[in-house]
Amino acid sequence: MQYTLPLAPFDRIASLHQRLLAVFGPPTDFVRLDPISQMILAMLSGRTHNETALGVFAALVEHFEVARHRGSWQRLAEASSHELDPLLEGVTHPERKAEALPRVLQEIASLRGALDLGFLHGWPVENALAWLERLYGVGPKTSAATLNMSTLHRRVLVVDTAHWRAARCLGLVPEQTSPERSVRLLNRQLPNGWEASDTEEHHILMQDLGRTFCARSSKASCPFTNVCAGSATPQRTRLLEEWLRDAPPAHALPGAGVKMSQISPLKKDAANLNQGASGAPPPVQTASASAASC
Ligand code: SF4
Numbered sequence: 001m002q003y004t005l006p007l008a009p010f011d012r013i014a015s016l017h018q019r020l021l022a023v024f025g026p027p028t029d030f031v032r033l034d035p036i037s038q039m040i041l042a043m044l045s046g047r048t049h050n051e052t053a054l055g056v057f058a059a060l061v062e063h064f065e066v067a068r069h070r071g072s073w074q075r076l077a078e079a080s081s082h083e084l085d086p087l088l089e090g091v092t093h094p095e096r097k098a099e100a101l102p103r104v105l106q107e108i109a110s111l112r113g114a115l116d117l118g119f120l121h122g123w124p125v126e127n128a129l130a131w132l133e134r135l136y137g138v139g140p141k142t143s144a145a146t147l148n149m150s151t152l153h154r155r156v157l158v159v160d161t162a163h164w165r166a167a168r169c170l171g172l173v174p175e176q177t178s179p180e181r182s183v184r185l186l187n188r189q190l191p192n193g194w195e196a197s198d199t200e201e202h203h204i205l206m207q208d209l210g211r212t213f214c215a216r217s218s219k220a221s222c223p224f225t226n227v228c229a230g231s232a233t234p235q236r237t238r239l240l241e242e243w244l245r246d247a248p249p250a251h252a253l254p255g256a257g258v259k260m261s262q263i264s265p266l267k268k269d270a271a272n273l274n275q276g277a278s279g280a281p282p283p284v285q286t287a288s289a290s291a292a293s294c
Helices: 012-024 035-044 050-063 081-088 094-112 118-122 125-133 140-148 161-169 179-188 196-214 217-221 240-246 267-276
Strands: none
Touching (some): 012 196, 035 050, 035 140, 081 094, 118 125, 125 140, 140 196, 161 196
């Protein structure tokens, strides 16, 4: 008698992840901020280059003496837009952010009695996302970044503009999908065995793809050109899944070895921010912080 073994289900996100790793290499380590600091950084980085957001974040840390006050952002919660405006120079929509930053901190303090998001550590991820997204100025990208990239380190995928752009191009989400809806759709596709560090690494790799190739004139050298659904790539010939199943060894792909720099001005300050964060695990001592721009 002959038995047919069931085929293992093909996981295109896991396979794509391996291709991305071969192209960009493992992401550079970064300092893991406490959840409030990470939320502020994610809000600053909305539609803003990482380097600019990190620079403004560092300026806020210094101006409000956050490190000296053991990581407390209380002074930012009390700041007027008049005080904040000059500090937000360079970020996109500074007037909106000058209103949103103190307001979201006031809401947290009012709802929880303290400026602390450590209580989310034990919550189911969906509930924690929903709680955060009820706060003023917090959308799906900021909520996911707060949970995944901070010391909370929860299993959820962050999707910023660069990541969204690449996901649409590759056909992981329909072309017309909004950034907000993409967060939900991409999170549903995560491999079952993935943990927080996997989702974090995948976000950084997809962000690298979107920035290095999709948003630049280097599209011609993109290793995904022949499967890309983007309108700028009429040479698309194959579906992503089919290509991932039988593509040549990843290390042979053009562009392999490209690595994005994540150097930030936060090296020293960020390491000091976590001192006062209660209810959260200890910080990871690594090289720089991650902005997850959107
Ligand atoms: S082929 Fe072009 S649009 Fe598609 S992933 Fe590569 S750079 Fe981005």
